[in-house]
Amino acid sequence: MNAPAELAVIKQHLIDPEICIRCNTCEAICPVQAITHDSRNYVVDASKCNLCMDCISPCPTGSIDNWRTMPLVRAYTPEEQLTWDELPPELPPEELEGLGDAVAVRTELVEAPATTASGEQTFVASSYGATLPPWSAAHAYTNLYGPKATQKTVTATVVGNLRVTEVGKTAGSDYDTHHVVLDFGAMPFPVLEGQSIGVIPPGVDAKGKPHHARQYSIASPRNGERVGHNNLSLTIKRVLEDHQGQPVRGVASNFMCDLKVGDTVDVIGPFGTSFLMPNHPRSNIVMICTGTGSAPMRAMTEWRRRLRASGKFEGGKLMLFFGARSQEELPYFGPLQNLPKDFIDTNFAFSRTPGAPKRYVQDAMRERAADLAVLLQDPDTHFYVCGLKSMEEGVVLALRDVAEGAGLRWDDLGTALKREGRLHLETY
Numbered sequence: 001m002n003a004p005a006e007l008a009v010i011k012q013h014l015i016d017p018e019i020c021i022r023c024n025t026c027e028a029i030c031p032v033q034a035i036t037h038d039s040r041n042y043v044v045d046a047s048k049c050n051l052c053m054d055c056i057s058p059c060p061t062g063s064i065d066n067w068r069t070m071p072l073v074r075a076y077t078p079e080e081q082l083t084w085d086e087l088p089p090e091l092p093p094e095e096l097e098g099l100g101d102a103v104a105v106r107t108e109l110v111e112a113p114a115t116t117a118s119g120e121q122t123f124v125a126s127s128y129g130a131t132l133p134p135w136s137a138a139h140a141y142t143n144l145y146g147p148k149a150t151q152k153t154v155t156a157t158v159v160g161n162l163r164v165t166e167v168g169k170t171a172g173s174d175y176d177t178h179h180v181v182l183d184f185g186a187m188p189f190p191v192l193e194g195q196s197i198g199v200i201p202p203g204v205d206a207k208g209k210p211h212h213a214r215q216y217s218i219a220s221p222r223n224g225e226r227v228g229h230n231n232l233s234l235t236i237k238r239v240l241e242d243h244q245g246q247p248v249r250g251v252a253s254n255f256m257c258d259l260k261v262g263d264t265v266d267v268i269g270p271f272g273t274s275f276l277m278p279n280h281p282r283s284n285i286v287m288i289c290t291g292t293g294s295a296p297m298r299a300m301t302e303w304r305r306r307l308r309a310s311g312k313f314e315g316g317k318l319m320l321f322f323g324a325r326s327q328e329e330l331p332y333f334g335p336l337q338n339l340p341k342d343f344i345d346t347n348f349a350f351s352r353t354p355g356a357p358k359r360y361v362q363d364a365m366r367e368r369a370a371d372l373a374v375l376l377q378d379p380d381t382h383f384y385v386c387g388l389k390s391m392e393e394g395v396v397l398a399l400r401d402v403a404e405g406a407g408l409r410w411d412d413l414g415t416a417l418k419r420e421g422r423l424h425l426e427t428y
Contacts, residue, residue: 019063043081057131060271129425156182175329214252221303293387373406
């Protein structure tokens with residue numbers, strides 16, 4: 001029997017604002033929309049959270065894995081959580097005395113597919129994303145530097161800052177993306193392809209509080225942007241408008257894009273334990289990205305290129321689907337063109353080319369359905385999707401259509417891709 005509401009006790013799910021790097025992974029994956037955010041904090045609504053735990057594994061920092069024993073009637077509201085700079089302590093035992101072992105029982109804990117108002121099952125792309133890394137991935141080090149680590153930050157020095165998109169040919173088409181190289185000197189900072197770091201911009205926000213860290217995917221392989229040096233690279237787009245097209249100046253992106261060689265940056269991390277590449281020989285990698293979502297794909301491609309050049313690795317197929325509004329806005333377009341065709345199978349999709357129909361990465365994928373169908377059936381194939389959240393559903397639907405067109409059962413295949421750590425979604 002459930003306890004009366006005034007006696008019921010819950011383990012309230014909370015997000016640690018000191019550790020959270022605002023990557024939006026938790027909000028994007030939550031099946032009941034219990035997680036929301038403002039300009040500073042991500043919070044969990046106890047009235048919506050069904051404790052399904054879907055958000056726990058994908059969190060790159062562990063900030064999501066926090067709980068407080070609370071009387072249900074005193075659960076922290078989202079509005080309260082938005083004001084926090086740190087988590088509140090556990091309630092003292094005397095405040096919980098008299099409540100006994102009463103626990104609020106949530107009958108909706110049984111996972112069920114999302115449905116429409118008419119009762120039809122809906123397609124939830126995020127539900128197919130793996131939270132486990134490939135079985136052969138290297139061990140990832142995480143949270144070596146951060147608010148709750150022994151050392152809060154590590155200082156990196158800028159040793160390179162290069163624009164990697166062309167200047168737009170038409171008014172309003174400028175897309176300023178930079179390749180920034182950071183050197184950590186003698187400080188250890190081991191990373192793997194698919195991981196990310198947090199950059200802390202200097203100064204304070206409108207409320208007078210220090211800026212929180214911004215997350216950026218690493219664009220260089222595990223042995224550095226420059227081999228033998230303790231460095232890494234990032235792919236950063238200068239943010240000058242929000243998703244609705246309204247003018248806004250991104251604090252961290254503009255800070256990073258304006259850095260000069262010799263400047264220093266405060267860094268935390270590294271983060272990420274699942275969006276990692278396989279290490280076993282003959283594994284195939286299919287990379288699907290837009291814009292700066294190309295960063296981890298560049299890291300994986302460059303590591304494979306270096307292994308191939310060394311003659312010490314027999315790699316499988318590399319296939320890339322890369323989308324942008326135009327060729328000028330596509331980072332690394334020139335270097336990609338120079339890679340050997342027998343090394344990587346590259347497919348571009350441009351949605352704003354004058355005089356041409358709009359074409360997205362999912363369109364390019366359907367055009368290569370025959371090749372993708374073969375790869376989908378190979379247990380050594382791993383899929384990586386990175387870019388804006390809006391691309392996620394179209395890409396996973398394209399994979400489903402390719403599978404079903406080849407006579408494969410998507411429900412079985414999609415479940416296997418997730419269970420075996422072979423389909424990774426990192427969208428924002």
